[in-house]
Amino acid sequence: MFQNDLKKAIEEVLHGRPVALPTETVYGLAARIDNPEAIKAIFKLKERPFFDPLIVHVRSIEQAQSLVSWWPPEAQKLAESFWPGPLTLVLPKAAHVDSMITSGLDTVALRWPRQELFQKVLDEVKIPLAAPSANKFGRTSPTEAHHVKDEFKDDPVFVLDGGPCEIGIESTVVKIFPSENETELALLRKGSITESQIKNTLNNFSVRFVDSVSAKDSPGHMKHHYMPAIPLIICLKRKDLKQLAQEIYRKISLLPPIVEQVKMIPLTREPQQILELKLSEDPRLATREFYGQLRKLAKSGGECIVYFKETQADPAPWEALYDRMAKAASLILND
Ligand code: TXA
Numbered sequence: 001m002f003q004n005d006l007k008k009a010i011e012e013v014l015h016g017r018p019v020a021l022p023t024e025t026v027y028g029l030a031a032r033i034d035n036p037e038a039i040k041a042i043f044k045l046k047e048r049p050f051f052d053p054l055i056v057h058v059r060s061i062e063q064a065q066s067l068v069s070w071w072p073p074e075a076q077k078l079a080e081s082f083w084p085g086p087l088t089l090v091l092p093k094a095a096h097v098d099s100m101i102t103s104g105l106d107t108v109a110l111r112w113p114r115q116e117l118f119q120k121v122l123d124e125v126k127i128p129l130a131a132p133s134a135n136k137f138g139r140t141s142p143t144e145a146h147h148v149k150d151e152f153k154d155d156p157v158f159v160l161d162g163g164p165c166e167i168g169i170e171s172t173v174v175k176i177f178p179s180e181n182e183t184e185l186a187l188l189r190k191g192s193i194t195e196s197q198i199k200n201t202l203n204n205f206s207v208r209f210v211d212s213v214s215a216k217d218s219p220g221h222m223k224h225h226y227m228p229a230i231p232l233i234i235c236l237k238r239k240d241l242k243q244l245a246q247e248i249y250r251k252i253s254l255l256p257p258i259v260e261q262v263k264m265i266p267l268t269r270e271p272q273q274i275l276e277l278k279l280s281e282d283p284r285l286a287t288r289e290f291y292g293q294l295r296k297l298a299k300s301g302g303e304c305i306v307y308f309k310e311t312q313a314d315p316a317p318w319e320a321l322y323d324r325m326a327k328a329a330s331l332i333l334n335d
């Protein structure tokens with residue numbers, strides 16, 4: 001049964017049909033990079049705008065090198081330190097990489113995932129796979145096979161079930177680019193591999209970390225992303241849920257319907273049933289369960305979700321989770 005599913009996933013990919021595959025971060029919707037129709041089908045299934053480029057998944061450092069026009073020692077060091085794993089490197093692309101994958105940018109995002117089933121598909125297909133997270137554009141990323149099935153229930157997408165994802169949020173994305181005297185790096189997306197881990201790894205290199213890159217360099221970094229089907233509200237102060245209803249309704253009603261191409265979720269009345277999101281006190285477990293909890297609560301009949309965010313003694317391991325949470329939220333209430 002299990003072997004058959006793996007075989008079916010491989011066949012689908014070989015025939016140019018997008019397939020949902022598990023990775024250690026979140027489920028991805030994968031297609032071979034040498035088939036433009038398959039790549040187009042990913043954008044269509046996800047309802048993703050063509051300005052937001054895809055990550056290309058490889059099965060070795062050599063394969064990554066074949067897709068870039070520049071592979072500096074810093075890329076080699078990061079790849080050797082964190083691959084296979086939840087790190088995506090953005091580098092100047094090789095001319096043959098389809099510009100639909102890179103949204104016309106001159107860079108390509110590369111990742112060697114460590115999830116075993118994904119690696120088996122890569123081994124059989126022998127061609128790198130473009131794979132964004134397997135959710136509709138702007139929505140919560142899937143961390144279990146049934147999340148993907150829910151997301152694409154009207155579409156014929158085969159889902160290879162690899163169980164729950166180990167990490168639960170998307171990979172760290174680091175851009176590496178040449179400048180006059182030294183290599184520059186920019187953290188485009190936070191993830192379980194932290195900025196300080198990356199800096200420590202490159203301790204002996206002469207690199208410069210630049211803080212912000214332009215929106216053009218970092219497409220897909222909209223204000224709102226990963227949103228559940230009902231509004232999520234982050235509260236920095238604990239309050240009575242009933243007291244919050246009026247404030248939430250008033251403030252949600254003031255939001256525009258669409259922000260940076262992402263549809264906001266309306267409330268049609270003052271919420272009668274507010275659900276509280278509760279996460280583990282262990283940041284790794286909290287990160288693993290976050291997206292799944294959002295989906296579960298959104299399906300449970302409530303009208304909105306509230307998370308009471310506390311100040312953490314050691315904020316570093318919470319950073320990536322809180323980054324996603326802020327984007328998934330329709331509102332953040334400071335007082
Ligand atoms: O963990 C992950 O990275 C998952 C799994 C499936 O591997 N994939 C994932 O893909 O999160 P996606 O498409 O949901 O997010 C990819 C992000 C987007 O924000 C996109 O804008 C950025 O990577 N990206 C891709 N190519 C880029 C490039 N050439 N330059 C800058 N950003 C890029």
Ligand code: MG
Pocket residue numbers: 132133141
């Ligand atoms: Mg995504």
